[in-house]
Amino acid sequence: MxxxxxxxxxxxxxxxxxxxxxxxxLAPEDDFFKKLGIDSLQTLEMLSRLENHFxxxxxxxxxxxxxxxxxxxxxxxxxx
Amino acid sequence: xxxxxxxxxxxxWREGVTELTLDHAPxxxxxxxxxxxxxxxxxxxxxxxxxxxxxxxxxxxKHGFSAGADLRELYHAAAKLSEKDRxxxxxNFLERIHAAFNAIDAAPFTTIAAVHGVCFGGGFELxxxxxxxxxxxxxxxxxxxxxxxxxxxxxxxxxxxxxxxNAFIRDLLxxxxxxxxxxxxxxxxxxxxxxxxxxxxxxRATAAxxxxxxxxxxxxxxxxxxPIPYEDLRREIDIFCELFARPAVMAALKKFVESxxxxxxxx
Numbered sequence: 001m002x003x004x005x006x007x008x009x010x011x012x013x014x015x016x017x018x019x020x021x022x023x024x025x026l027a028p029e030d031d032f033f034k035k036l037g038i039d040s041l042q043t044l045e046m047l048s049r050l051e052n053h054f055x056x057x058x059x060x061x062x063x064x065x066x067x068x069x070x071x072x073x074x075x076x077x078x079x080x
Numbered sequence: 081x082x083x084x085x086x087x088x089x090x091x092x093w094r095e096g097v098t099e100l101t102l103d104h105a106p107x108x109x110x111x112x113x114x115x116x117x118x119x120x121x122x123x124x125x126x127x128x129x130x131x132x133x134x135x136x137x138x139x140x141x142k143h144g145f146s147a148g149a150d151l152r153e154l155y156h157a158a159a160k161l162s163e164k165d166r167x168x169x170x171x172n173f174l175e176r177i178h179a180a181f182n183a184i185d186a187a188p189f190t191t192i193a194a195v196h197g198v199c200f201g202g203g204f205e206l207x208x209x210x211x212x213x214x215x216x217x218x219x220x221x222x223x224x225x226x227x228x229x230x231x232x233x234x235x236x237x238x239x240x241x242x243x244x245x246n247a248f249i250r251d252l253l254x255x256x257x258x259x260x261x262x263x264x265x266x267x268x269x270x271x272x273x274x275x276x277x278x279x280x281x282x283x284r285a286t287a288a289x290x291x292x293x294x295x296x297x298x299x300x301x302x303x304x305x306x307p308i309p310y311e312d313l314r315r316e317i318d319i320f321c322e323l324f325a326r327p328a329v330m331a332a333l334k335k336f337v338e339s340x341x342x343x344x345x346x347x
Binding site for chain 2: 049051052057059061
């Protein structure tokens, strides 16, 4: 079973890979909208990638108001 | 008319298959331009049908199949009218949408929606009017209408009731959440999953299979298995219009249109 730290790192790696941001340049406390330069439709794309990667469903309302990677990872962790 | 290019969509017939391409910036929002082009397509179906075994509906827009009704157009049009004229205006629009979607639903050829990205609200309803949905892994489906104080108004609930279990529909409708393509396939909404970017290719392969079958038999089989829920569809328009008359709806539309929220497409 993944730890929250592992989950967080996987979220950062996935975001870095799919949104063309240099590996290692993202931190758990970063705002993903600002760091990735994504809009709301791209956020949905990120949601799909996270769901496919972790094998979970993550309802949109769980992500409402969330903008940092660490909190996003904790939402994912609670569904693993 | 075997080919056509309009403001919001185009179609092209080739070897028994018509491809209907939605291409209206930014995300194929369904307003007057899309409706008028869909009505042109429906009118052309009469001449297309004898030589068409399958029709693929897909999107050229990067973000997805369709983000749904053009809420900005709806809000700005409604804001200029009296309350009474607003409701009759929206009823007129819905009746035209229903006529177009019902015709696509009942088309004598097999319709295949090739879905990528967002397939929300009215866009989801257009996909539901098709016989088969092929979706790539990044597709997402949602009915976010409740956050606007509305229900889906383009025929979505009657069509979902036709196809799927009530518990799943309650989850989608009452939470407004979006679901991914894998989940949609697990409940029977999506027939085939495609790798990212491959939905159209798979839809074309499916259409090539359909072309092999006798047209009269295919049309008879479809008519037998796919009833159009006309009574529920009419009731949906009535409920939508009753809800639309409430001041809360215009307030919610105004909020959406003026939103600087980072996630306006999320419920």
